[in-house]
Amino acid sequence: MSVPDTWWRHAVTYEIYLRSYADTDGDGLGDLAGARVRLPYLRDLGVDAVWVTPFYPTSDHDAGYDVIDHRAVDPRMGTLSDVDDLVADAHRLGLRVVVDLVLNHVSSAHPWFRAARLAGPGSPERSRFHVRPGRGPGRERAPNGWQSIFGGPAWAPFGDGEWYLHMFDVEQPDLNHDHPEVAADAEATLRFWLDRGVDGVRFDAAGAISKDPDYPELPAGWQAGDPAPYSDREPAHDMYRRWARVLAEYPGDRLGCAETWGGPSVLATYLRADELGQAFAMDPLFWPLRAGEWRDGIQTLLAATGQHGRLPTWVHGSHDVRRAASRWGPDGARAVLLLMLALPGAVYLYGGDELGLPEVDLPDEAIRDPVYRRSGGTDRGRDGARVPLPWSESPEPYGFGPPGSTPWLPQPPGWGAYSVLSQSRDPGSPLALTRAALALRPGIWRGQPAEVSWLDTPPNLLAFRRGVDGPSCLVNFTDRAVRWEPYGDAVLLSSTPSQDGLLPPLSAAWMR
Numbered sequence: 001m002s003v004p005d006t007w008w009r010h011a012v013t014y015e016i017y018l019r020s021y022a023d024t025d026g027d028g029l030g031d032l033a034g035a036r037v038r039l040p041y042l043r044d045l046g047v048d049a050v051w052v053t054p055f056y057p058t059s060d061h062d063a064g065y066d067v068i069d070h071r072a073v074d075p076r077m078g079t080l081s082d083v084d085d086l087v088a089d090a091h092r093l094g095l096r097v098v099v100d101l102v103l104n105h106v107s108s109a110h111p112w113f114r115a116a117r118l119a120g121p122g123s124p125e126r127s128r129f130h131v132r133p134g135r136g137p138g139r140e141r142a143p144n145g146w147q148s149i150f151g152g153p154a155w156a157p158f159g160d161g162e163w164y165l166h167m168f169d170v171e172q173p174d175l176n177h178d179h180p181e182v183a184a185d186a187e188a189t190l191r192f193w194l195d196r197g198v199d200g201v202r203f204d205a206a207g208a209i210s211k212d213p214d215y216p217e218l219p220a221g222w223q224a225g226d227p228a229p230y231s232d233r234e235p236a237h238d239m240y241r242r243w244a245r246v247l248a249e250y251p252g253d254r255l256g257c258a259e260t261w262g263g264p265s266v267l268a269t270y271l272r273a274d275e276l277g278q279a280f281a282m283d284p285l286f287w288p289l290r291a292g293e294w295r296d297g298i299q300t301l302l303a304a305t306g307q308h309g310r311l312p313t314w315v316h317g318s319h320d321v322r323r324a325a326s327r328w329g330p331d332g333a334r335a336v337l338l339l340m341l342a343l344p345g346a347v348y349l350y351g352g353d354e355l356g357l358p359e360v361d362l363p364d365e366a367i368r369d370p371v372y373r374r375s376g377g378t379d380r381g382r383d384g385a386r387v388p389l390p391w392s393e394s395p396e397p398y399g400f401g402p403p404g405s406t407p408w409l410p411q412p413p414g415w416g417a418y419s420v421l422s423q424s425r426d427p428g429s430p431l432a433l434t435r436a437a438l439a440l441r442p443g444i445w446r447g448q449p450a451e452v453s454w455l456d457t458p459p460n461l462l463a464f465r466r467g468v469d470g471p472s473c474l475v476n477f478t479d480r481a482v483r484w485e486p487y488g489d490a491v492l493l494s495s496t497p498s499q500d501g502l503l504p505p506l507s508a509a510w511m512r
C-alpha cells in the first residue's frame with residue numbers, strides 16, 4: 001500500500017516546550033513572543049516543523065496540560081494574535097507549526113467541571129465526565145481499582161457519593177467523549193486552530209480518549225502495556241477517523257499526530273489509511289544501547305507501520321522523559337540522533353537536546369510536576385527535563401528571560417556553559433553536530449527507499465544501507481573504536497570525530 005509523500009512522513013519536528021523556551025516579559029514563563037523571536041534559530045538549526053506545547057488558560061496543575069479554555073490563550077503566554085504572528089513568521093521561514101490539543105481531559109477549573117461539581121449526583125452536568133457512584137454502603141470506595149498514570153487511584157470523590165475519573169492528576173478530570181456536546185466541542189477546537197492556519201495537531205494522550213462504559217476491573221495478572229479498558233479502544237479510532245476527515249477538509253496536508261505510548265502493533269493502528277499521519281514511537285526512548293535491541297526494534301516498527309503504507313515517527317526526547325544526554329549519556333544521545341535521522345520516517349527532537357542539556361536534579365521544593373506528589377516523592381517526576389533553556393553565557397537566567405528575572409524552574413550553576421551562544425562558537429558542540437546533521441539529511445537520506453538493508457557486522461555494531469547504492473549508517477555500540485571502512489567508502493558525518501579510519505565507541509557515522 002502506498003500513500004502520497006507528504007511533508008510529515010519525513011519531517012524533523014522540534015518540540016518547543018513553550019514555558020521553558022524563551023521568556024520575553026520576565027514573568028519566568030516562556031511565551032509565544034519568545035518562541036517567535038527564536039524562530040530564526042530553528043530555521044538555522046534546520047528543522048522542518050515546530051510542535052508548540054500548550055499555551056491555553058490553565059490552572060497549572062500539570063504544566064499547562066490542564067486546560068481551562070481550549071480556544072483561548074493564557075495571558076501569561078500571549079494573545080491569539082501572538083499565535084497568528086507565530087504561525088505567519090514560521091511560514092515565512094519555511095517552518096510548519098503543530099499545536100497540542102489536550103482533548104482527553106480538562107482542568108478542574110474548566111467551567112464544565114465547576115458546573116458538574118455544583119450540580120450534584122445524577123445531573124446532566126456530570127454526564128460530560130466519567131462519573132460513577134462509589135462502592136460500599138456509604139459509597140466511600142472508588143468505583144473500581146483503576147490507577148492514575150501519575151500514580152494513586154484514578155478516581156476522586158465529589159463528596160456526595162459520586163466519583164469522577166482522572167487518568168492523570170486529580171485536577172484533570174477526563175471528559176466523556178460519548179457525550180454529544182463533548183464530541184462537538186472537541187471538533188470545534190480542532191477546527192478553531194486549523195482555521196488559524198496551523199499545519200498540524202498533536203493529540204495529547206491519544207489512546208486514553210475512550211473508556212469502556214462498564215468500567216470493568218483490570219484482569220488479574222494485568223501488566224502495564226497489556227490492553228486496558230481505558231486505552232487504545234476501537235471507539236477511540238472512530239474519533240480519529242472523524243478528526244482525520246476534518247483535517248482532510250483543509251488544504252495543505254494537515255497533520256494529525258497521535259501521542260501514543262503503545263508498542264509497534266498498537267501505534268500502527270492509529271496509522272490506518274483513514275486515520276492519522278503520525279503516531280509516536282516511544283519504545284526506542286528506553287531501548288538499551290545494544291545493537292540487537294535497536295536492530296530488532298527498528299525492523300518491527302518499520303514492518304508494523306509499513307503495513308499501512310506509513311513510516312515510523314521516531315522520538316528522540318520529550319518533556320515527559322529524562323533528557324537524552326542523561327538517559328543515553330552524552331555520546332549515546334548524539335549517536336542515536338544520527339541513527340534516527342538516517343532511518344525512514346519522521347523524527348521529533350526535544351528543545352534543548354540539541355544543546356546536550358543534562359537532566360537537572362532539582363531541589364524538592366522546586367518540583368512542580370504532580371507525579372512527584374502523587375508518587376509520595378518516590379518518582380521525582382519530569383521537571384528535571386524542563387529547566388528553561390540557556391541562550392547566552394551570562395548573566396542569569398542566561399538569556400531565557402530578561403536579566404534578573406526568575407525562571408519558573410531554577411537553572412543550575414554553570415547552565416550558561418551549555419548555551420546556544422557558547423555552542424555556536426564550538427564546532428565540536430552538540431549544537432554544531434545537530435546543525436550539520438540536519439543540513440546534510442535531506443541530501444543524503446531524503447528520497448531513499450523506505451527499506452533498510454542490514455549489513456553483516458560483528459557483535460554490537462549496527463549497519464544498514466538505504467537503497468542499492470545508497471548511503472549507509474554505522475552505529476558502534478561497543479566500547480572500543482572500530483574500522484568503518486567495511487561499511488562505506490567515506491564518512492560524511494560522525495557523532496564523534498573519526499580518526500585513522502576508526503569510529504570511536506558509542507558513535508554513529510553516515511557514509512557513502
Ligand code: NOJ
Nearest residue numbers: 062065102168204205320
Ligand atoms: C502527555 C503530555 O505530554 C504530558 O506532559 C501530560 O502530563 C499528559 N499527556 C497529560 O496531559
